[in-house]
Amino acid sequence: xNNKSIVIKKAxxxxxxxxxxxxxxxxxxxxxxxxxYAVCILETDSALEGSGLAFTLGQGNEIVCSAINHLVKxxxxxxxxELMSDFGTVYxxxxxxxxxxxxxxxxxxxxxxxxAIVNACYDLWAKSTxxxxxxxxxxxxxxxxVNTLDFSYYEEVLxxxxxxxxxxxxxxxxxxxxxxIHSGYPGYDTSIGWxxxxxxxxxxxxxxxxxxxxxxxxxxxGSKDPERDIRRAELVRKIAGDGATIMFDANQQWNxxxxxxxxxxxxxxxxxxxxxxxxxxxxxxxxxxxxxxDVKLALGEHVPNKIMFKNFIQSGCLSFxxxxxxxxxxxSEFILISLLSRKYGIPxxxxxxxxxxxxxxxxLFNHITVGHPALLLEHIPHLQEYFKFPVQIKDAKYxxxxxxxxxxxxxx
Amino acid sequence: xNNKSIVIKKAxxxxxxxxxxxxxxxxxxxxxxxxxYAVCILETDSALEGSGLAFTLGQGNEIVCSAINHLVKxxxxxxxxELMSDFGTVYxxxxxxxxxxxxxxxxxxxxxxxxAIVNACYDLWAKSTxxxxxxxxxxxxxxxxVNTLDFSYYEEVLxxxxxxxxxxxxxxxxxxxxxxIHSGYPGYDTSIGWxxxxxxxxxxxxxxxxxxxxxxxxxxxGSKDPERDIRRAELVRKIAGDGATIMFDANQQWNxxxxxxxxxxxxxxxxxxxxxxxxxxxxxxxxxxxxxxDVKLALGEHVPNKIMFKNFIQSGCLSFxxxxxxxxxxxSEFILISLLSRKYGIPxxxxxxxxxxxxxxxxLFNHITVGHPALLLEHIPHLQEYFKFPVQIKDAKYxxxxxxxxxxxxxx
Numbered sequence: 107x108n109n110k111s112i113v114i115k116k117a118x119x120x121x122x123x124x125x126x127x128x129x130x131x132x133x134x135x136x137x138x139x140x141x142x143y144a145v146c147i148l149e150t151d152s153a154l155e156g157s158g159l160a161f162t163l164g165q166g167n168e169i170v171c172s173a174i175n176h177l178v179k180x181x182x183x184x185x186x187x188e189l190m191s192d193f194g195t196v197y198x199x200x201x202x203x204x205x206x207x208x209x210x211x212x213x214x215x216x217x218x219x220x221x222a223i224v225n226a227c228y229d230l231w232a233k234s235t236x237x238x239x240x241x242x243x244x245x246x247x248x249x250x251x252v253n254t255l256d257f258s259y260y261e262e263v264l265x266x267x268x269x270x271x272x273x274x275x276x277x278x279x280x281x282x283x284x285x286x287i288h289s290g291y292p293g294y295d296t297s298i299g300w301x302x303x304x305x306x307x308x309x310x311x312x313x314x315x316x317x318x319x320x321x322x323x324x325x326x327x328g329s330k331d332p333e334r335d336i337r338r339a340e341l342v343r344k345i346a347g348d349g350a351t352i353m354f355d356a357n358q359q360w361n362x363x364x365x366x367x368x369x370x371x372x373x374x375x376x377x378x379x380x381x382x383x384x385x386x387x388x389x390x391x392x393x394x395x396x397x398x399x400d401v402k403l404a405l406g407e408h409v410p411n412k413i414m415f416k417n418f419i420q421s422g423c424l425s426f427x428x429x430x431x432x433x434x435x436x437x438s439e440f441i442l443i444s445l446l447s448r449k450y451g452i453p454x455x456x457x458x459x460x461x462x463x464x465x466x467x468x469x470l471f472n473h474i475t476v477g478h479p480a481l482l483l484e485h486i487p488h489l490q491e492y493f494k495f496p497v498q499i500k501d502a503k504y505x506x507x508x509x510x511x512x513x514x515x516x517x518x
Numbered sequence: 519x520n521n522k523s524i525v526i527k528k529a530x531x532x533x534x535x536x537x538x539x540x541x542x543x544x545x546x547x548x549x550x551x552x553x554x555y556a557v558c559i560l561e562t563d564s565a566l567e568g569s570g571l572a573f574t575l576g577q578g579n580e581i582v583c584s585a586i587n588h589l590v591k592x593x594x595x596x597x598x599x600e601l602m603s604d605f606g607t608v609y610x611x612x613x614x615x616x617x618x619x620x621x622x623x624x625x626x627x628x629x630x631x632x633x634a635i636v637n638a639c640y641d642l643w644a645k646s647t648x649x650x651x652x653x654x655x656x657x658x659x660x661x662x663x664v665n666t667l668d669f670s671y672y673e674e675v676l677x678x679x680x681x682x683x684x685x686x687x688x689x690x691x692x693x694x695x696x697x698x699i700h701s702g703y704p705g706y707d708t709s710i711g712w713x714x715x716x717x718x719x720x721x722x723x724x725x726x727x728x729x730x731x732x733x734x735x736x737x738x739x740g741s742k743d744p745e746r747d748i749r750r751a752e753l754v755r756k757i758a759g760d761g762a763t764i765m766f767d768a769n770q771q772w773n774x775x776x777x778x779x780x781x782x783x784x785x786x787x788x789x790x791x792x793x794x795x796x797x798x799x800x801x802x803x804x805x806x807x808x809x810x811x812d813v814k815l816a817l818g819e820h821v822p823n824k825i826m827f828k829n830f831i832q833s834g835c836l837s838f839x840x841x842x843x844x845x846x847x848x849x850s851e852f853i854l855i856s857l858l859s860r861k862y863g864i865p866x867x868x869x870x871x872x873x874x875x876x877x878x879x880x881x882l883f884n885h886i887t888v889g890h891p892a893l894l895l896e897h898i899p900h901l902q903e904y905f906k907f908p909v910q911i912k913d914a915k916y917x918x919x920x921x922x923x924x925x926x927x928x929x930x
Contacts (some may be wrong), residue, residue: 140617165615165617165630166618170621172580173578176578191738203577204549204550205550205576205577207548208578209626210625210626213622215581216578216626216627220697259773261773361673363673364673388671389833408623410625417802421802471659
């Protein structure tokens with residue numbers, strides 16, 4: 107590893123927003139999204155610049171930027187390798203910034219701000235070693251890795267020592283799992299059936315996705331008219347065929363009785379999962395759905411922190427963990443949640459607020475180092491022209507990125 | 519009721535902060551608080567002005583103000599009586615403001631902003647009827663009252679119809695409960711033992727509190743050194759006497775193993791409750807504490823919304839519900855949570871981020887109309903000089919406020 111000193115001279119936030127076209131990105135709750143990033147930029151005493159993303163739907167993105175500017179004092183002036191050697195401690199200092207934490211704690215805008223800063227630090231760290239993030243992470247010793255994590259409030263479920271041991275246990279089969287670097291991580295097409303798309307467009311998109319090699323794809327449901335959901339879901343199954351892996355995503359739209367009623371109908375179409383069936387804070391409602399309906403539930407994009415994930419994981423209702431590193435407290439909290447999820451045997455299938463740019467690194471790490479199965483990484487093509495190194499998809503698989511950092515630099 | 523038309527012409531946010539002196543307000547996690555309000559001001563076409571509070575600890579208060587300014591568009595131009603006749607619908611529109619909700623949903627800064635706006639609406643409504651809020655609320659028909667609430671995601675636990683029925687059931691004994699208006703609502707002294715106070719100051723404060731008629735008081739615990747907690751707790755019990763009602767408040771400081779260990783010791787001092795023993799998102803950890811230790815738990819000041827409260831209430835770990843109308847989505851969400859809590863037989867003992875100004879109204883309503891027992895309302899004297907109509911305490915009881923509105927107007 108290159109240990110050249112790189113000092114963070116100044117850090118600040120950028121507000122970047124991108125219009126979407128023709129109904130792209132629409133779901134049952136967010137019908138006219140604007141994809142946006144609150145970006146934390148780390149200026150250093152070298153030519154390197156760290157860049158960290160938090161994802162929003164546009165409105166209020168400037169407020170996340172204000173919160174970033176409040177928190178960056180914790181990392182300004184720090185040398186990056188030194189900072190990352192005990193990043194768990196600094197993470198906790200930022201998460202528990204005195205008085206500021208009262209605005210959360212550990213949720214909402216202050217947590218998104220934390221995400222952007224934390225991600226910028228990992229990005230700069232990887233760039234400083236001239237490695238892509240996935241390579242930096244899989245090369246770290248278990249001890250160095252867990253030092254970047256904050257285990258507080260995980261004492262009863264996962265201690266630092268237990269995490270090291272879990273990582274050491276994965277050394278068996280590690281070499282075989284590294285083959286994913288060359289074969290590429292499988293993707294699924296999340297964009298065939300946005301909420302505002304009509305039937306014809308969905309049909310066309312499914313055929314195009316299949317032409318491109320995708321066998322897994324997701325449909326937005328959660329209509330006020332359940333018949334519309336059923337009709338569209340049947341359409342997807344019919345055109346994609348019985349062999350296709352299909353998922354339905356309600357984006358929190360249903361209340362509990364509605365969720366049970368419609369999930370009971372949707373399972374006849376054999377979905378791989380049903381996503382965000384109801385309010386993301388409602389662990390108990392998800393437990394009820396999972397008990398009453400024979401369905402696998404996926405969620406995570408609106409679960410704000412490791413504590414809520416712990417409760418979801420412990421509750422037994424979560425079949426697929428969709429933690430997103432640009433929605434929780436960045437790569438650090440993502441990895442901690444991923445470790446706990448591994449302990450409980452729940453696969454991680456990230457939501458990609460980053461359009462997959464960062465998560466293409468994290469799923470490789472999750473598979474190779476943490477021993478998670480290599481299932482599917484969401485693929486969403488709408489912002490590719492804005493990234494410096496956009497993800498490359500070949501035969502429905504992510505081509506392993508080779509550029510240093512976490513591939514989240516945006517073009518100016 | 520006076521139905522004179524009052525139109526909200528313009529609404530905006532004010533950032534008000536107040537320094538505390540000599541360790542007042544300090545707790546195990548927030549050692550140097552600044553008490554602050556993000557205030558929503560409603561300017562009308564009359565001389566009346568609505569004023570709504572959300573409480574923070576200073577840092578980032580301006581960010582809450584930005585969020586208020588984003589959301590006020592939903593109520594600008596509205597006539598107040600018309601607005602309040604179906605306020606539940608408008609509440610949901612604000613809580614689910616398209617795309618902005620992605621910054622929560624229903625938690626953190628966007629929820630605090632909602633609180634300030636909602637509270638300003640209830641304040642203006644009460645002023646427009648020339649009634650103190652408690653009187654306005656107890657005079658409302660059950661139907662008019664529930665129309666100010668948003669029952670979404672409560673379908674399986676409390677429907678609007680069930681809430682009306684619950685309120686109608688309380689008519690028995692209502693007259694007797696109204697005697698509280700004259701006798702005054704009992705208070706407890708929350709300021710005898712802030713975290714940074716030394717033993718002498720705590721002793722002096724206890725004696726002063728008892729001189730003033732208080733028989734209930736709270737000590738801050740959660741020290742890194744459990745012996746300090748025990749020593750101070752023993753001091754309070756010794757000086758206040760066996761007949762005193764004492765509570766211990768850890769402000770989220772302990773992890774689960776620590777909480778169990780120290781709560782097992784603290785219960786020997788017969789506390790009325792132990793407050794916020796661990797992370798406020800961790801329902802499961804609270805369930806474990808409540809199962810393993812014979813202790814009554816109180817919490818709520820960091821539970822952001824009705825969904826999380828629902829989960830806490832359903833879980834069986836909550837003995838005292840400390841919902842705070844300046845921390846959840848204002849008076850509207852406070853009342854909804856209070857109704858659910860009543861259904862489950864859990865008393866509401868609010869946290870008073872408002873220094874009791876608003877909650878002195880709400881506990882009267884809770885007792886008289888909702889049928890909650892009249893237990894104790896937190897009393898915290900530190901900001902009295904800043905309010906236009908500061909709470910009046912006589913013989914450790916709140917004197918029922920008579921001025922129109924919710925008593926939360928701040929002096930300029």
